[in-house]
Amino acid sequence: MRNIKTPGVYIVEKNAFPNSVVEVATAVPAFIGYTQTASKNNKSVLNKSIRISSMAEFQSVFGFGASLQFDFAQAADAASADMSLDDKHYTVAASGNKYRLYQSMQMFFLNGGGPCYIVSVGDYTTDLAKDAMLAGITTLVEEQEPTLVVIPDAVSLAAADCYAVQQQMLMHCGSKMRSRIALLDVHNGFQDEEDSVAAFRAGISNKEIGDFGAVYFPWLNSTLFSHSDVHFGFLSDEGKAVLQAAINAELGAPDASSVIGKMLAGLTATETGDDDPTPEVIDKGLRASCITYPALVKEICSQLNLLPPSGAMAGLYTMSDNMQGVWKAPANIEVVGVTSPALIVSVEEQESLNVDGNGKSINAIRSFIGQGTLVWGARTLDGNSLDYRYVNVRRTMIMLEQSLKLAAKAYVFEPNDAQTWVTIKSMISNFLTGIWKQGGLAGTAPAEAFSVHVGLGETMTSEDILEGILKITVLVAITRPAEFIEITFQQQMQKS
Incomplete structure (x- = not known):
């Protein structure tokens, strides 16, 4: 209170409400790959993260897709042929590098994508290289907004290099940033399921960071080219x-x-x-x-038209978040711009994809009569974890953690006393109550959905206060998807 020396009437305004917590964006992907150009305002943006919000903006900065050349040759027999006419058999194969970022961006925006970041690591005159993609991942450390990491060009590398890039994506998301998850593709995910999935699981380690990644199988037959x-x-x-x-x-x-x-x-x-x-x-x-x-x-x-699904999935994540919230599992939704999955996944085949002894769950994309091509899985690569088995649980926790982290910065260097504790507790409780009302937390009442604890003797000791440490404990009940629905039928006695 200011020093009053003159008689008179003084007005003092006090804040009636605590600071509010702003929910951070939840579906802002960062794409890494090769582009035709990388120039903005006549300046090179190679190996720099650029935020865009439309396909037209992407084209103005990064250009268009690469022109592929195809080899057409006679095949020895029908088994090794891509096309057969009468008794003649032929192979058709693209020669040179297969750059997939441009088509993946088209699928991203077709499926509801919005603002995103692009890191161009080279143009179409450069060979695909693991080290360039790893350098692109390092570039993303400087950006705080992205919540998804996608590298469609990784599957164009040799298998070992692809797995190395994908492993680094998981390390970046799970060990370094802890504010985003990686969307992965299965290398050669258009070929035999047993071989490609087994190779992927052998090439990727999910120890302690698997809940920061999700993988989708198989590849998709798109409609981008007629x-x-x-x-x-x-x-x-x-x-x-x-x-x-x-x-x-x-x-x-x-x-x-x-x-x-x-x-x-x-x-x-x-x-x-x-x-x-x-x-x-x-x-x-x-x-x-x-x-x-x-x-x-x-x-x-x-x-x-054969494309890995990560670009389309990033778009579906965005659409699902905007329509229903990050706590809704991005599954049982149709993939737009595709005719079918590259492989037919049966119920029996999905069992081995969904549940794996090492926890490396893989989400299937399947066709259903009258419904189109649907995403039919919502698990992270840590499928054995009861805490973070589901994609929406991990992503909801990331949203809550990052939102509260930003809000709590306002209280750094504030007095570590009861008044600050009450203010912080009220701020967090108001935010979580809003999330609960939207359906993001489970429970019939706020008390069942969350609890916030802060204070001396509750979360802190006297030594903590002397050392300038303020500890807050937040317990939340995240909603989980109904992955398995069981309907029991039995006959009852006739009553009339």
Whole structure:
């Protein structure tokens, strides 16, 4: 109170309410990977975290997706072939690096994504490298807002390097920051389930940090590319020669002066004359005149649309948080922009995915008749833990911890006395009451949902106060998903 020396009336205002706790953002992913460019305001932003909020903003800073070249070659037999026509078998494979960040960003925004961070670790002239991705993870240490870490390009590395990057993602989230979780993909998650899942579990350690990560299986067949987006320019020179030979065999060697002859000549010609057909005419003509070319276009389109699910899942996390809250498990929701999972996961197969002896639970993405493609799992990589088995429990705890941590900073260097303790207790209780009313905490009354303890003899000793330590204990009852619903039927006696 100020020193009063003059007679008069003085007004003193006192705060009637304690400071409030602001709920931190819960679904702000950070994506790491390779982009076409990395320039903002004519300045390089390579290896820097940039916040964006739309696909248009991503394109303005980081450009578009990479153009892939495909090899088209004859296969020895049907078992090793990607496509077969009559008694002829062919392999179709992308040559060079497979950059997946751009398509993953498209899936992120298609599925409800919003503000996020991008760390570009190289352009399309750079080879995919484990060390570059690890450096991108280190960059994120400076950012406090992200709550998810996603690296779709990791699966394009060799298996051992992919697991090393994913392990570092878990270390970053669980040991370093403890304010975010990692969304992981299964390397080669479009191939045999038993082999790819077993390799993933062998390559990833979940000791003490598994609850800071979640993994989804299998990969997804997206709808980002249509058949009209693919043309013969996607083929390598060797692939064009094989295609020419295949069409010749199908139609019989056409006269070089005919329309189809000119089309085939245009596939491998290094110089064109005024009378040569344009690429658009060649593409349209080949689609209409033979079977081999449309089948090849379909296979290339299928491979381009095959994507790991982490980008789409980051979008679904955002949508679920915005619509229902972080305490709602991000499961039993449809993945947008996909036709089907790359593999069909049966009930029996999901049993081994969901429950693992070492706790490395993997969340399945499955198709259901009349419902589309649904996320059918909500577990972390610490599936044996009763505390943090479920993704929404871990993420709710992160939200509560970070929100209260920021609010408590206002009381650093305040007197460590009863008045401060009461103020802090009231502030935290008001915040948790609001979370309980929204359905984030279990219990029929606030007293059943949480309790806050602070004070001398309750959470602190006299020595703690002398050392300047203020201890607060918060107990919360987090809502858990009804993962297993059992309905019991039995017959009863007829009563009339």
